[in-house]
Amino acid sequence: MRSFILCLALLCLVACGSRPEASGQAICVAGSTSVQPFAEKLAEVYMELHPEIRIDVQGGGSSAGIYAAREGAAHLGASSRELVPAEKELVEIPIAWDGIAVIVHRDNPLRGLSLRQIRELYQGRLRNWRELGWVDRAVHLITREEGSGTRNAFEELVMGRAEITPTALVQDSNGAVREIVAHDRHALGYISVGLVDARVKALEVDGVLPTRENIRSQRYKLVRRFLLVSKLPPTGPCKEFVDFILSARGQSLLEAEGLVGYEE
Amino acid sequence: MRLDPRVSQAVVLSLLWALTGFTLLILIVIIVNISVEGLPRVSLSFLTQPPHDMGRSGGIFSTLVATAFITALAIAVATPLGVGTAVYLTEYTRESWLTRLIRFGAECLAGVPSIILGLFGFVLFVLKLGFGWSVLSGGLTLAIMVLPIIIRTSEEAIKAVPEEYRVVCCSLGLSRWQTIARIVLPSALPGITTGVMLSVGRSLGETAVLLFTAGAALRTPVSLFDSGRTMAVHFYILAREGISLPNAYATAAVLMFSILGLNLAAYTLMQRLMRRFS
């Protein structure tokens, strides 16, 4: 047993020696899974430009990311929600706008819903497509799991105090929701606008489509900001990475992925 | 009307054969489907290119590295523990409450679902010991998962070593440990290897444990504290988020054939071992 523990300790030592934090050339980004794919894309391109820098992108959720940034476990926290007052001492860097799109199958003739209709659907009061002027079939409602940033934002922007009906299907990623809506003609779900693709149809909300302009102007109602947060204003390689994100190059990368750039 | 027993036997038998055939059919359909859809996309470049664009394009290189890294760690930790346990149970002790406790522990451990192991690894390795989502956390948790497999196969293999070898060694003046190290373990090596191969197969296919202990970072892990996405986790994400069906199939093909190959090799090895000592 002793030799085993010794072995373990040795392993740890070896590994610690190569811990990214120690090298100073690695940046750790952790947080919202909504931001994660975009952060990964940015990291991928940035690391090609600067091979000496390593960027680690981790999920964990917005709260975990903010916590990690505050505790110094991550250089940058990624959040898809606004900071609460207690978190305001952190430095916040908005990097992009994201809309939450309400999506349906491409064959669905519906063009749009009102905010109120969406709320009633997710409360389980509206249950049939006929009530919305389509076929006599149940609406297959899809939501995200408790704790998800997108769900949080959706609940704040749409539901208010009302609870999402327990009969809704629950999926644990934007991709999974989109996948189901793409295959089920009678499904209705919500995902980050950045992840809407040709396989699903985004609906107008209160008559406004989630286009880039509408999101930036906040005429589209279901909009949130993607933030990076850090304990102190970023310096060194970390600042260079943030500058890259906010540069025209970085912003256009985000736009190419479907987000709306924060800097015009 | 009472049926002639022969007639009813014929009826029942054809039903049973049909059910067996159906079961086989499920297996065949799964394997054929994955092969047909997946194998054509598997190429050297698929295996050696890192994934691009979340895995929408590119290969699976970084997930292969993560898989190898995590699995190797799990095996490196579990093998000495498992073989040591087997040696203790077979060579050093007689049946007692202690051996019963140890066997019971191994049996129960084998029944613990992977999600529970994932929770455990998450709280102990990721949080309490501060390893984070890492190759280290994933490897250690997997080691616990495969430990019962290695114990069981090693014990069987060691028991299959003829008793005369031990008597001979003893009469040649070898100590018990010399007998084990020089004769018993080498003779049981094929059986132990079988256990290791089965464990590797099990580790390759595991998802739930690794999602919560090793994380899902797509970058190639270079240290024990890096997060790593194994092939199975990568496949899960590709399939579930509809990122790329062709790449999902190709990954599934690589995954499935590695596991089936390992299991088949383990099986033949075990058969050969059994023949040698009978």
Place this chain on the structure above:
Amino acid sequence: MNQSPPDKIRVEELSFWYGGLKALDRVSLSIRAHEIFGLMGPAKSGKSTLLKVLNRLCDLIPEARIEGRAWLDDLEILAPETDVVALRRRVGLVLSKPTPLPRSIYENLVLAPRLAGRPKEELPAVAEEALRAAGLWGEVKDRLHDSALRLSGGQQQRLCLARTLAMQPEVILLDEPTSGLDPISTAKIEETLFQLKSRYTIILVSNNTKQIARATDRTAFLLMGRLIEVGETSQVFTVPRDQRTDDYISGRFG
């Protein structure tokens, strides 16, 4: 010879139980240096058990119980403080079934000497000498590194004998060494034993009375764990003192 050679092994009032089963019942006998001592008796008469006590292989048997004493020269065999490994190196054993270890012929031979600390460069000579003594050298000298499992049954058994010799023991215990062998192999082994007599003390267990008569100097007859008779082989076979011995050697039972 008017002065009898010194006793190599002495056994006094030895009893042995497997759990509740009594295998040896107050056996006392002595074995002289450089003789071939025969132990005969029907199945389960305690012959093999006696051998196992003499090199403490009986330690491997769970639930064994021993009473009485035994000496090898001045060494008390059954004393708890006795170094068993050293004892076993002095008292070699050949089992009834040929049991080569799953290694090469050479490895089988040098395993024990190597672990006993013989210098590496001496090992080939040790192996050759042992094979020559066991009469196997000519047959295997060109394939020392082949697996021992590929030898014929008779060759395997002579290899086992050679393996024991390579350990350079003082006493060799043979537990029905020819029971599974053909007459030619048997003859070869018996011939080897004669040649080894000058250097070793040999105890031969057999239920083949003819072999005992042919090959041994003195003989003991065991029946159901009791020593019935012990004496010069010629005497035991020609004028047995006990009726049961007579019955056994003339084939009336056993």
Place this chain on the structure above:
Amino acid sequence: MSPKGIERLLLALALSSVGSLALITFFIFWEGLPLILTTGPGDFLFSTHWAPTKDRFGIGAMIVSSVVVTLGALVLGVPLGLACAIVLAEFAPLRLKQLLKPTLELLAGIPSVVYGFLGVLWLVPLIREHLGGPGLSLLAAALILGIMILPTIISISIDSLGAVPDLYRDGSLALGATRWQTVTRVVLPAARSGIITAIILGMGRAVGETMAVIMVAGNALSLPASLLDPVRTLTSNIALELGYASGRHREALFATGVVLFVIIMILNLTAAAVTRRR
């Protein structure tokens, strides 16, 4: 190292499995039990209101779903598995048995994510189009799990049928019974405890399976009213939400783990008891 030292070292290694099991039990309970106690066991187990971010922790619906899904899996898996086992152990020619047994055991090697993937790809659309509902449903989960537990049931049942002495069969056949009558009246009763063990272990596998279930079950929170309703099992509840959970929410997921762990341990202990009685 001294012989005693070696023995102590081996004993320490041998205690690793029991030690891991103890650690797992400790951490799962340590993290999960406080929440069960503060929520009140009755409320936690029987309430169906799960809104962890609003401090409502009731897993009643998930317990029911887990049980129903598992029973559904048994309805498919037991007849199919037993049919295969009986055919292979009693009626198939030896060569066919030697070929088919390992082949069917390969089913166990296919990773659960692959089952889930194919379930989403084939089974879910089939159910959605022909039976209605969203397709992701109790039925889909039960069917997939039914297939996944086949290897467990088949392999243990074959072993226990094989352990029935031929004497029993010969006796029955000599009395003029057909082979099928022999199987139902003599062989199956004699192998009963082994088959029960197989079924219990299959149940354990079904209750504990996570990844495949999360992919096909739909994960809705309500109590299922029909086979076509989406359900959330205990395992998928943990896997679905652990990613972002913190504070009481995370404790609640560990508490779900406690319940799952207890269920699995009861099943394992029952299986062990049944085996021992034989």
